[in-house]
Amino acid sequence: MLSTLAMSVPADSNWINFDVPALIQNFWSATFDGLTFGAIYALVALGYTLVYGVLNLINFAHSEVFIVGCYGVFFTLSFLGFGPSVPNLDFWSIVLNLVLALVVAMVASALTAFVVERVAYKPLRKRNAPRLVFLITAIGVSFSIQYLIFLWRGPNPEVALTMFRPTPIFDVFGTIIDSQQLVIVLAAVVMMVFTDQFISRSRTGRGIRAVAQDPDTATLMGVNKERIIITTFIIGGLLAGAAALFYVMRIPSGVQYSGGFVLGVKAFAAAVLGGIGNVRGALLGGLLLGLIGNYGQILLGSSQWTDVVAFVVLVLVLLVRPEGILGTSLGRSKA
């Protein structure tokens, strides 16, 4: 039936083509690929969700926090001698190098998030500025960082680095799952479970939830609000740094001054899809958006369609269920 629908689109196909056979043929590989991208979206989405939960602010600069992490990965690996060709190293030294790059990226991203919070948002919070002022500042910061990178590195993407050759691990439904996909998904899920547990169990996590629920009461109960806010930004930055490593691993040619922007919008869409302010929602939303985007890309025939599809999903979610799939806010998730 779908294919007849596709046939009814004007024959000269000047507008949009639906390539249903391609989707059916590549369904499983698209699924696994989508999950891989979804894991990356989810890590970035966590940064949006946490800050939104605590401050009720869309931190537009988070996409730049992420791209700074990508540059961290790029410079570390270039320094360690990685290049466009597959590195001639044994397994453990590759792991060691990647862990080093991961640490550098996480520190760089967390530092950026920290500086942005101190320089841009704190002065506004101190004088209780209206929401619009916060949003405009956030977009201004994002824009400034983006063009600082532009002036420094120029308009072109950096040289693509290859970290390791993806090797097939096992196959599911006749589709091979390679080591790269497995590493990304597993590492991302582990990090997200860790974050979830941190927020629901640790003392700091309790503080974050308290501030998200009611900042004034939390302050009266002895929670140091400022410290909680900084911690939230830093956690978001650390996760964005981790996402940066996986992103560079998956899309080596994506290290570019504007690279964070579109991914940022998609990650935010993922956060809204799962339920903004909800840590588990970010994971669910990220994976779902990765899948939907990838199916859409194959159905419509160009990788740029993922962005369009993600955006349409965002608008549809806002239209139908604005609180997202899981819906609960950070403050109200189980104690």
Add this chain to the structure above:
Amino acid sequence: MSMVDGPTPLPGAKASQAAEDREAAKSGPGTSADAPRGGMFKSFGARWNALPRQQQWAWLTIVVVLAYLLPVINPPLISTEPGNNFALACFDMARFALIAVGLNVVIGYAGLLDLGYVAFFAVGSYTAAMLTSPDSTFLKIPYLWTVPVAMAVAMFFGVVLGVPTLRLRGDYLAIVTLGFGEIVRLLATLIPAMNGQVGFQNVGHPPGLEADGTPIFSNANGTPWYWLVLTVLIIVLLLAGNLERSRVGRAWIAIREDEDAAEIMGVPTFKYKVWAFAIGAGVGGLSGALFAGQVGFVNNQKFDVVTSILFVAAVVLGGAGNKVGAVLGGALVSYIPLRFTAIAEYKYLIFGVALVLIMIFRSQGLLPARQRLLAYGRLAYNRVAASGKGGTPPSGGAPGTATSTEAGA
């Protein structure tokens, strides 16, 4: 008269009013209660409002005539030559000013952050291009007819985008419009009928020929285009001013100041938010159609999201909520890179940093909006301004009744 019901001033309030008057009288005229916040721009605004209507009109006429003559005079220090043709620069400034006035309705009046305004501009441009360029397969209509069509199409997109998002909290609008700004560019690339980078050549222009047979509205000649856009700008300014002073404008300002309170007071906030968004989109489409006509060529390279942020910077720099400020901000954002070509490369960084600094240190912009007083209209504004300066209190004949109230109480 009855002393029990009816809104008689409380004795305490009256006493404090009197104390305020004495205070104002002591410190002398010129230091009204709200004077110190704005610096020189504010005092300029206060002086302007103190002028009689006739003088305001006289000054305005002079300014408008000078604005029309700008490309003809080509003043030496202000001119952007030799780097850029001054008439075209004037066109660009007027275009930016028009965009800023449209965006000001969304950001400044209704307090909604639209980060994808370039998308409406693009929709307007593409509408004009696809209806006039020989490269498209659509039916062809005369250029001037495409202008209202472009506005209508842009407004349609504004409503389609606004209805799902505006029911929610304001920040969703920011991210949805940001996404939309990017999507329009992507769709222009991906959909074959939109011609991608090849674009549409020979977009139409208004009719009329010079004596030697060349069209008056040619791509290289900025002056007629500038005059056209300036005229459109003045019309839009007058309409926006009327809206601002009307019931709609008061509703927008109520929404901007406190949406919940406005809703409780019976303002249908959703309806007015959609209106603000759609009107803003319409003006965006209008400027897009004018731009497409002047440049004569539309492709997918002209509408990146960063331009949207430049538009926001124009509104915020000039002073969100102040239409004169928006004109000033729009003209400046366009003028500075054209005049100082050495820093043109850094314009995005400069305006990005300016955006943050303005928000932190002077969130009202260069020309601040007359926020609260505006809601009461010009009459009330003048009365308050007069009483603030130690003039006669507004209730000249009241003392007798007030005393009787006191005696009764």
